[in-house]
Amino acid sequence: MSLVVRGAIKDYDWGIIDGLARWSDGATGSPQAELWYGVHPGGPSPLVDSQGHTTDDDLARHFDVESIPLLVKLLAAAKPLSVQVHPNRSLAAHGYAAQQTGEESRRIYSDPFEKTxxxxxxxxxxxxxxxxxxxxxxxFLSAIEALNPGLDLSEAKNELTHGNFKAALPLLIQANTSTIIRTLAQAAESIGLEHAQVVAYEIVIKEYANDAGALITPLLAYLALSKGEAVFLPAGVPHSYIRGIGVEVMTSSDNVVRLGLTSKPVFVDHALMAINDDLQPQVMRTHIGDLIWPVNAPFVVRLLESGTERMPTGAYRIALAIEGKSSIVFEDAEIMIQPGRAAVMSAHDPDADVEAHGLVAVIQSTILTQA
Ligand SMILES: [Zn+2]
Structure with missing residues (x-):
């Protein structure tokens, strides 16, 4: 009918100290970065029994990625995650296959799937x-030059003049020194960027003054979201989350190709292949209760604070409680989910309604399955 799961926790160093405690096992005194709800082999979700206790069973033993094509995360970032890009379907499939055959000896891709x-x-x-x-x-690049006598970024600026951002990236990575990186915030201020952006660059300097990728952040658009607002990032759009807490919904993939701001491996060659300059992020100035339905996304999302949402059979669905207790109501049964727990319904499970008594994220795949 429906399985209830909790998130598989990830303690990456960029996480907020105890940032996910209210949705997990509680405080650990260390960074808590992500809770994963899905069947990805990198962190299949543990099942919870009817008494609310965690079992040693997990979701991946019951369903494969065909049945559960989405990965949902709670994410808590204290400092910037890497500047990254996700591969589209064809790049992921080819890249992963090349690793399997040994043609590519580096471990770049985690799975053969697109990440959107x-x-x-x-x-x-x-x-x-x-x-x-x-x-x-x-x-921005001219301001950096002005603060670093002798620095010549004219080649990179020339690429930007022709709209070729991708070609400017390796030039900036080559030009990088920690002295230059330390001028990012001042450069941002000198061209009149808002205070929040200057602060974001101060954070980059504090955390990543020796990271070659820091010098590409001036080419990235700054985005501030309020509670309930969203950004959709199709595969191929470069990005770096700076800080905050959010719900992330994606195709079931962990394919991250990094350009910088990380202690993990950086693969500039593959990142450049993955970047698609024709695509833009979709910023959605939505409110709690609005349907979030990005163009070309294989899912729809609604954060519901009260009232009911129907989740019809025929597609994968997941309801993740964030605040308060919400109920999942079937024709002949009802289950309650606590914060941090999620009810998971495959395409073959019956129609269900979510009754929100506090904040719940309702996520439905738009890929219908034949009954
Ligand atoms: Zn990402």
Whole structure:
């Protein structure tokens, strides 16, 4: 009928200390970055029994990625995650296959699937997403030059003038020094960027002054989301979440190709292959209760605070309780979910209604399955 799961926790170093405690096992005194709800082999969700206790069973033992094509996460970022891009379907499939045959000896891809993601803010959330506008990007690089006598970024600026942001990236990575990185915030201020952006660059300097990828952040657009607002990032759009707490919904993939701001491996060559300059992030100024339905997303999402939402049979569905207790009502049964727990329904499970008594994220795949 429906399985109830809890999130599989990830303690990446960029997480907020105890940032996910209210949705997991509680405080650990260390960074808590993500809780995963899905069947991805990187963190299949543990099942919870009818008494609410965690079992040693997990969701991946019951369903495969065909039945559960989405991965949902609660994410808590204290400092910028890597500047990253996700591969589309064809790049992921080819890249993963090349690793399996040994043709590619580096471990770049985690699985053969496209990763397309949506972040819905649960509180103020900041990110770099997509390209900054051309004029501002060029002005930013000129301001960096002015603060670093002898530095010549004219080749990178020339690429930007022709709209070729991708070609400017390796040039900036080559030019990088920690002295230059330390001028990012001042450069941002000198071209009149708002205070929040200057602060974002101060964070980059504090955390990543020796990271070659830090110098590409001036090319990325700054984005501030309020609670209930969202950004959809199709595969191919470069981004870096800066800080905040949110719900993330994505195709069931962990394929992250990094360009910088990370201690993990960086694969600039593959990131450049993955970037698609024709795509932009979709920023959605939605409110709690609105349907979030990005163009070309294989899912719809609604954060519901009260009232009811129907989740019809025929597609994968998941309801994740965030605050208060919500109920999942079937024709002949009702289950209650506590914060941090999610009810998971495959396409073959019957119609269900979510009754919200507090905040619940309702996520439905738009890929219908034949009964
Ligand atoms: Zn991402």
């Amino acid at each position: 993601e949506l972040l819905v803010a649960l509180q103020d959330f900041e990110a770099f997403a997509g390209w900054r506008n051309q004029t501002e990007s060029i002005a």
